Each structure stands twice: as structure tokens, then as C-alpha cells.
Amino acid sequence: MWAIIWREIRLHYTKIYWLISNFASPLFYLLFFGLLFSHAIPRVTLGNKNYQYLHFFIPGLIVMQSFFVLSYTLALVNLDRRTRIIEMIQSTSTHFHEYFWGRIAGVQILIFIKILFLWFVAVIFLKFNTTPIIYLLLVGLTLFISNFIWFNLGFILGLLIKTEDIRDIVIQLSTLPLTFLSNIYYPVNNAPGFLKYIIVINPLTHTTNLIRHALLGIKTISFSSAVILFIYFLIILCLTLFFLRKWPIHNE
Amino acid sequence: MSPIIEVEKLHKSYNDKEVLQGINFTVERAQCFCLLGPNGAGKTTTLKILTGFLHADLGQVTVLGIDVLKKPQWLKGKINIISQHPTLDPFLTVEENLLFYGMLQKIRYNKLRERINEILRIFEIENIKDRITFHCSGGEQQRLMVARAFLKPSEAIFMDEPTSGIDIMMKNKLWTYFKERKKTGMTIFLNTHDLNEAEILSDRIAFIFNGKIVAIDTPARLKKMTEGVRVRVTLEKPINEDNMFNCLKSLNIAFILNENSGVELIAKEINEQVISTINLLARNYKIKFLDIQQPSLNDVFNKLGVQNVGNNMA
Numbered sequence: 334m335w336a337i338i339w340r341e342i343r344l345h346y347t348k349i350y351w352l353i354s355n356f357a358s359p360l361f362y363l364l365f366f367g368l369l370f371s372h373a374i375p376r377v378t379l380g381n382k383n384y385q386y387l388h389f390f391i392p393g394l395i396v397m398q399s400f401f402v403l404s405y406t407l408a409l410v411n412l413d414r415r416t417r418i419i420e421m422i423q424s425t426s427t428h429f430h431e432y433f434w435g436r437i438a439g440v441q442i443l444i445f446i447k448i449l450f451l452w453f454v455a456v457i458f459l460k461f462n463t464t465p466i467i468y469l470l471l472v473g474l475t476l477f478i479s480n481f482i483w484f485n486l487g488f489i490l491g492l493l494i495k496t497e498d499i500r501d502i503v504i505q506l507s508t509l510p511l512t513f514l515s516n517i518y519y520p521v522n523n524a525p526g527f528l529k530y531i532i533v534i535n536p537l538t539h540t541t542n543l544i545r546h547a548l549l550g551i552k553t554i555s556f557s558s559a560v561i562l563f564i565y566f567l568i569i570l571c572l573t574l575f576f577l578r579k580w581p582i583h584n585e
Numbered sequence: 586m587s588p589i590i591e592v593e594k595l596h597k598s599y600n601d602k603e604v605l606q607g608i609n610f611t612v613e614r615a616q617c618f619c620l621l622g623p624n625g626a627g628k629t630t631t632l633k634i635l636t637g638f639l640h641a642d643l644g645q646v647t648v649l650g651i652d653v654l655k656k657p658q659w660l661k662g663k664i665n666i667i668s669q670h671p672t673l674d675p676f677l678t679v680e681e682n683l684l685f686y687g688m689l690q691k692i693r694y695n696k697l698r699e700r701i702n703e704i705l706r707i708f709e710i711e712n713i714k715d716r717i718t719f720h721c722s723g724g725e726q727q728r729l730m731v732a733r734a735f736l737k738p739s740e741a742i743f744m745d746e747p748t749s750g751i752d753i754m755m756k757n758k759l760w761t762y763f764k765e766r767k768k769t770g771m772t773i774f775l776n777t778h779d780l781n782e783a784e785i786l787s788d789r790i791a792f793i794f795n796g797k798i799v800a801i802d803t804p805a806r807l808k809k810m811t812e813g814v815r816v817r818v819t820l821e822k823p824i825n826e827d828n829m830f831n832c833l834k835s836l837n838i839a840f841i842l843n844e845n846s847g848v849e850l851i852a853k854e855i856n857e858q859v860i861s862t863i864n865l866l867a868r869n870y871k872i873k874f875l876d877i878q879q880p881s882l883n884d885v886f887n888k889l890g891v892q893n894v895g896n897n898m899a
Contacts, residue, residue: 335688336685336688336689338672339685339688340677340685343677343681344677348676364674416671416672416674416675417668417670417671417672418673418674418675419666419673420638420668420672421672421689422689423638423661424636424664425661425662425689425690426640426661426662426664426689426690426691427689427690427691428661448657478779513854533763
């Protein structure tokens with residue numbers, strides 16, 4: 334398992350282009366989406382308080398980094414499958430389960446570093462209020478669960494998808510609708526018709542709810558969002574355990 | 586001593602096509618066994634079943650005493666494999682790829698670093714150790730694949746066209762290294778189309794056509810299956826068939842008349858009869874050029890190909 338974690342960290346923190354993409358992309362989102370939307374929606378009311386748009390957006394941006402685990406994992410696991418690295422790993426003393434746990438540990442480390450970076454940027458440059466430690470623990474737990482959900486989904490899809498075009502279609506079709514049909518960028522209280530239902534079943538909505546409430550220090554933490562996210566976690570966990578048991582050394 | 590690899594009545598089908606039709610063979614310790622055959626004959630399928638990466642429909646496969654069809658996972662880490670396609674991380678450097686593989690094989694870090702330095706030197710890839718694998722040429726990547734397979738000592742190695750894309754100088758060095766490893770007790774299972782490689786490395790060769798092993802023996806014995814030695818004699822003046830027949834009738838030797846005053850003598854080996862024939866031709870027609878061609882695996886391959894697949898093989 335250490336070999337897998339070592340490789341993940343090695344790739345991301347020693348190669349300059351990976352390093353730039355890791356830390357520059359959240360800043361670009363903050364710069365472009367943040368500035369654009371803060372003109373359209375200068376202030377947002379949550380609970381009984383009014384918040385600047387950028388303060389409203391930061392938690393959403395953090396959730397988005399966690400959501401990108403899906404496309405990132407899908408692409409890299411799929412690459413490992415197509416370059417037969419998984420086959421090679423299966424021939425060594427390392428078990429396939431170790432590949433799974435190594436990757437998930439690597440991803441969790443990477444995402445937390447990325448989010449901490451974003452958090453510091455927000456506190457220093459945007460005067461984002463620091464929240465009590467108990468709320469930060471809630472943020473950490475929510476992110477851990479969210480990363481787990483998206484990683485597992487990406488891992489399973491990465492192994493099942495056989496061609497690059499299907500991989501690209503899946504990434505395109507999942508990323509855009511799921512992020513825009515959630516409360517990452519804007520409040521969705523007045524969403525029209527059937528879109529409301531999609532927003533309600535979208536796990537991103539609930540992750541954002543929990544993290545936004547915790548980071549902005551809103552005392553009424555959404556209990557229903559926590560329950561829904563936990564249900565997603567359990568479903569994905571069962572699916573993964575089933576898949577790991579079924580994925581054999583004979584993979585053709 | 587029991588064989589390292591034992592294969593009995595192995596069958597495998599893809600959809601309706603039977604790619605392995607009950608093949609049998611054994612490989613002894615410290616032997617190099619080669620499976621030779623055209624594309625699609627079932628070589629890679631056999632290797633994948635032997636290394637536990639593919640289910641067989643029927644039969645029995647034992648590698649290092651492990652029943653591979655029942656317990657493929659027991660083979661993990663006990664053998665080394667060089668696969669036909671590169672299985673390298675394109676984003677890591679050459680040295681990092683070796684380090685990654687060594688860590689996957691759970692070699693202790695200090696020992697691993699020492700071994701990597703040794704391997705980089707043996708396979709002459711020290712100069713490219715910091716190059717990203719994606720930027721290495723096909724031959725360099727293949728050399729890295731071979732080098733990586735020898736990082737961890739093992740009793741058996743399975744190689745699927747290990748030197749394809751590698752230049753002849755390096756091929757010779759690799760073949761010498763493989764032979765040295767064999768002397769230390771390593772068993773080699775080799776899949777190749779390179780007849781030269783098969784001849785240099787193998788103790789036994791099995792010819793496989795359409796999923797059936799049609800011949801299995803040492804290279805020397807296999808070569809005896811051919812018509813034998815071909816002696817090409819080019820004469821100074823032309824000779825017709827009648828003259829040739831009269832000249833050679835007492836010697837009872839098979840011959841073919843070629844264009845441009847050429848005669849081809851066919852015999853199992855260079856014996857007195859052949860030497861007498863050459864002397865006779867030299868006396869009567871004067872020899873301009875003489876070429877003796879020993880039987881080769883190519884002749885065996887072509888002969889078996891024609892017998893088992895048809896004329897398009899030859």
C-alpha cells in the first residue's frame with residue numbers, strides 16, 4: 334500500500350506541472366467564478382445573516398475540490414487499467430485491495446492539502462472568519478465522507494470503462510450538471526420545477542450545506558443533509574465492497 | 586526433481602473459437618522453454634494462464650508446485666513477468682519506475698536502492714535514469730521492462746517477446762544475461778517469434794499452431810525434421826538436367842537445378858556423398874561459388890506451418 338501512496342504523492346508534489354494544476358486550478362475558480370458571481374449576487378442571506386458572495390462561495394469551492402476526486406480518480410484508474418499497470422501490480426506481492434486503499438489514502442492526503450491551501454487563501458486574502466474547532470472537525474469529517482464517495486465512484490467507473498471516449502463522456506456528463514444543479518455557486522431555494530428534485534437528491538447539495546453551515550458558523554447544522562450524505566456513504570461503501578470482492582486476479 | 590511448470594490438456598476458448606486445444610508440456614528447473622508460433626497461435630493466452638491472469642476452460646497447470654487454475658493468487662510475487670506491452674508508469678522517471686516496482690514487491694528500501702543501482706548498470710540505463718518514461722523510446726522502455734523483471738530474485742520468469750524493439754547489440758547482451766541467470770537456477774518461459782532468440786536461449790522449443798503444439802524438442806533435434814543441409818553450387822558454365830543426372834546418378838543424391846548455372850544439393854548432413862558430388866562438379870564444370878546452408882529453425886517453422894496451417898505460412 335505504501336508504494337501506491339508514495340507514487341500518488343511523488344506524482345503530485347515533485348512534478349511541476351501537476352503541482353501547478355493542483356494549486357492553480359482552485360485559485361482560478363475563485364478568481365473567475367467568484368468575481369463574476371459576486372457582481373450578480375453581491376450578498377446572500379443564510380439563516381438570519383447576510384453574507385458577502387465570496388464568503389458564500391468559498392465552502393462551495395472546497396466541496397468542488399472534493400467533487401473533482403471523481404474525475405481525477407476515474408481518469409487515473411482508467412489510465413492504470415489501460416496502461417496495464419493494474420495487471421502489473423496484480424502480478425507483484427501487492428494485493429489489489431492495497432491498490433484501492435493506497436489510492437484512497439493518497440487522494441485524501443492530496444485533497445486535504447489542497448483544501449487547507451484554499452482555506453489559508455480565504456482567511457488571509459478574503460478575511461474569511463475562522464470557525465470554532467468543533468465546526469472544523471465537522472468540515473473534516475464531511476470532506477472525508479465526500480472524498481470517499483467520489484473516489485469510490487471514480488474507482489469503480491475507472492475500472493469498468495474500457496475506452497478513452499467513454500471516459501471523457503462520463504466525466505463531461507457528470508461534472509457540469511452535478512455542479513450547476515447544486516448550491517455550490519448560488520442559492521437554490523427558488524429552483525424551478527423538476528430541477529428542484531435533482532438538486533435535492535444531488536449529494537453535492539448536502540455536502541455544501543454541511544460545510545457552508547460549519548464554516549460560516551451557522552448554528553443550525555442541517556441534520557437532514559447529514560443523514561442523506563451518510564446514506565450515500567453507506568450505499569457506495571456496500572457497492573465498493575461488493576466490487577472489490579468481485580474484481581478478481583483474472584480480469585479478462 | 587519435479588518440473589517447475591507442468592501443463593496438461595489445457596483448453597481455452599474465446600466465444601466460439603478454441604484458442605488452446607489441449608496442450609501439454611513440462612519445463613524443468615533451470616531450463617529455457619520457448620513457445621514459438623505465428624501471431625494468434627495461442628502463445629500469449631498460454632502465458633496468461635500460466636501466470637494466473639486468465640482462466641482456462643479445462644486442464645491442469647502447476648507452476649512452482651502451485652495449482653494455478655485453483656489458486657492463482659498464491660503465485661503472486663513468486664514469479665516475474667515481462668509482458669508483451671509496456672506496463673510502466675508514463676509519468677514516473679526510469680529510476681522511479683524501478684523504485685515503484687521494488688516497493689510493490691515489498692523489497693526493503695536499503696536493499697532495493699542497492700539493487701536498483703546494480704540493475705541500472707547491468708542493463709545500461711544509468712544514463713536515462715532521470716528521464717520521464719513517457720519520453721523514452723520504445724526500445725528504452727522495453728529495456729526498462731526487462732531490467733525491472735530482474736529486480737527481485739525469483740525461481741521462474743515468464744517473458745512475452747522480451748526483446749522486441751531492442752537493437753541487436755543490446756539483444757546480444759540481454760541474451761547473455763538471460764543465459765547467466767539460467768545457470769544460477771532460474772527457469773525461463775519464453776514466448777517469441779524471433780527464431781534467432783529462440784535458438785540462442787532455448788533448451789526446448791514447442792511449435793504452436795492454431796492452439797495445438799505440433800512439435801516439441803531441443804533445437805538440434807527439431808532441425809533434423811527438415812530436409813537437411815542445402816549446398817548451393819554455382820558453376821562456371823551452364824549444366825542441363827540430363828548432364829547433371831548422368832553425372833550424379835552413381836552418387837544417388839537429390840538436387841535442384843537453379844537458374845544461372847546453379848545446382849542445389851540436398852542431404853541430411855555433409856557426408857562423403859556430398860563431398861564426392863562437389864569434387865565431381867568441380868572437375869567437370871569448375872565451381873564459381875559454394876555455399877553450405879545448415880538447417881535452421883526457420884526451415885522447421887516453415888515446414889510445420891505448411892503442414893498445419895497451409896501454404897500461406899511458408
